Amino acid sequence: MAAVLSVCGSPSASSRTAHLLRQLDIRLAAHGHQVTHLDIRTLPPQALFQADTRHPAIAAAVRDVAHTDGIVIATPIYKAAYSGALKSLLDLLPQRVLTGKTVLPLATGGSPAHVLAIDYALRPVLNSMGATHIVQGRFTLDEDITVNEDGSVTLPPPAADALNRAIDQFARTLHQMSARGA
Known part of the structure; x- marks a missing residue:
């Protein structure tokens, strides 16, 4: 079983991105992975924007x-780029923190014109x-x-x-990486 961190980069509490991500977390858990959530919007804004890595929540x-094996990063797309909240988190992380990790980027947006934001921005x-x-x-x-009213997504x-x-x-990639001891 791999440890997965599910990161939501939406600044909105009622975000479709967040609801969609929670539903996908359930599917990952059904694959046998241990899923932990990180909603960036719940981090203290001043500490986040000042990159205060000594603040307990940021640390x-x-x-x-x-300390995770895989990361799902979900973000709404604003003006052809990922959210500023996600940018703030990524900026304060150590430069090579994703070494050895499998990452799945997900995005939501209002226009098909933003479909390439994952490949060109994130x-x-x-x-x-x-x-x-x-x-x-x-x-x-x-x-x-x-x-839906119960928070699920259709x-x-x-x-x-x-x-x-x-x-x-x-x-599957997480299972393969775990089997190889990567």
């Missing part, structure tokens, strides 16, 4: 990233931080995400299938 977040940063394996990311249109079959394939590939 805990850095520790969580450093993936280079993850590579620079030493991610050993970055699984092919997925972009989901906001209009495809319906948050997606049209093509979007659901694509996300499930991404999560399943991430889970």
Whole structure:
């Protein structure tokens, strides 16, 4: 069983990104992985923006990233880039903190024009931080995400299938890395 950190980069408490990520966490847990959540919006803003790694909440977040096998990073796309909250967290992490880790980038956005933001904005940063394996990311249109009253998410079959394939590939990669002792 691999340890997975599920990071939500949305600044909104009612975010479709966050609801979608929580549903995907359930699927990862069903694969036998231990999933821990990190909602960046819950970190103290002053400590986050000042990169105060001595602050207990920030130190805990850095520790969580450093001591996990895999990371799912979900972010809304704003102005063709990942969220500023996610940028703030990534900026304060040690440069090579993702070395030896498998990463799955996920994004949500209002326009298909933002579909390449994962590959052109987020993936280079993850590579620079030493991610050993970055699984092919997925972009989901906001209009495809319906948050139900119970907090679960409904997606049209093509979007659901694509996300499930991404999560399943991430889970398989984690199992393979664990089997190799990587």
